[in-house]
Amino acid sequence: MQQPRSVAPAAGRLGVLLPGMGAVATTLMAGVMLVRRGLAEPIGSVTQLGTIRLGKRTDARAPRIASFLPLASLDSLVFGGWDLFADDAYESAVHAKVLDREHLDPIRDELQAIAPMTAVFDPRYVKRLCGTHVKEGSTKADLMEQVRADIRSFAERNDCARLVAVWCGSTEIYEEASHVHESIESFERGLANNDPAISNSQIYGWACLLEGVPFANGSPNLIVDFPAAQQLAARRHVPIAGKDFKTGQTLMKTIVAPGLKARMLGVRGWFSTNILGNRDGEVLDDAESFKAKEVTKRGVLDYILQPKTYPTLYGDLYHKVRIEYYPPRGDAKEGWDNIDLIGWLGYPMQMKIDFLCRDSILAAPVVLDLILLLDFAARAGFHGIQEWLSFFFKCPMTAPELYPEHDLFIQLMKLKNTMRWAMGADPVTHLGHEYYD
């Protein structure tokens, strides 16, 4: 038996700050409100519905994760956020057209009470949007201080004992870390000098880290995955996680690809295309924002299939990913995959997956789990990159010398073993020899 870590109790209210109050954020808020009132089930949430086996299979001990970990209760969550559109959470949810009026009307007042704070927004980083509910400031350092002030006044107004932030804002143009991202000092100089390499989302991320707010990045943006942010997270003892919620097509890819590889079946080609018509789709219609998404979506197969280790099976793999903006579909995305397989003696086969999914319905429970687990991480004294939360991301953040683990089932084992380890329970190895000795 391990020693349990000491985990501070989840006392008081947990403030949930969401930069970007669009489809995903409002579907999350509405869902939590409905679940709290007993009007819906939190389907898709690992923390709310999942169980965790403890001890041997013969022990028959598998409590709910929510009762095994001292997680914040849904009743203790209080939501806030920022957006460049002034719509309150109800108007924004109606605009997003994810949830029906049947679900929105019972919680209309509660949603209407959540008005976005003004955004840090320069359209250079998101070409397709133009909003007026934005902050003014002479420098990026000034804007960042305004976000810090927002965070503090939100916590005070709502009597929050703790805070967590999850980036639910739009995908920005593709950007790689540059000299300004190298150290805390260079980033702070960049903020003061309005360095163009510092994007909108990085300003929020930096403000959260300075305020000691655990931060998860649900988009492909470069927000906390560069050395300066990681140094600041270490200095402030803040847990960080990212990036890009693993939801529709990539979720399926990380379920199917490990299975094919486990059976040593080859893959010659994998063509993935999506049609979607929500605001996210509109933003991704811009080539520079699509590039950011393409990078997080494409990395998955290389890491799972390991073409260098298995050149016969995956050395020639052609992987193509497309996203098409198609307004009639709204949030009801369709993700097609055509997989060209190779079997025994090189004989070809094909597999087609047509996932008629709903983007924000898949994303909302992921956001809820991240909120609760990041808050748990902070109370358990974890800080820096939370690799155990890779399960929730398309492009998991890792230490620089490590490759990311993309296989959903390895990620799940890592997630649950970290929970066991944190609570002083033995990890489950699945060795199983003890039943036969």
Ligand SMILES: NC(=O)c1ccc[n+]([C@@H]2O[C@H](COP(=O)([O-])OP(=O)(O)OC[C@H]3O[C@@H](n4cnc5c(N)ncnc54)[C@H](O)[C@@H]3O)[C@@H](O)[C@H]2O)c1
């Ligand atoms: N829905 C999914 O399944 C899914 C999966 C993976 C990642 N994501 C990512 O999650 C994010 C949100 O997706 P969505 O479907 O809710 O998109 P959305 O367009 O409905 O919402 C994004 C919101 O962010 C706001 N925004 C943009 N820049 C901002 C800024 N600087 N400050 C404050 N607000 C800002 C926009 O005005 C918009 O309301 C996107 O980056 C998307 O790529 C979504």
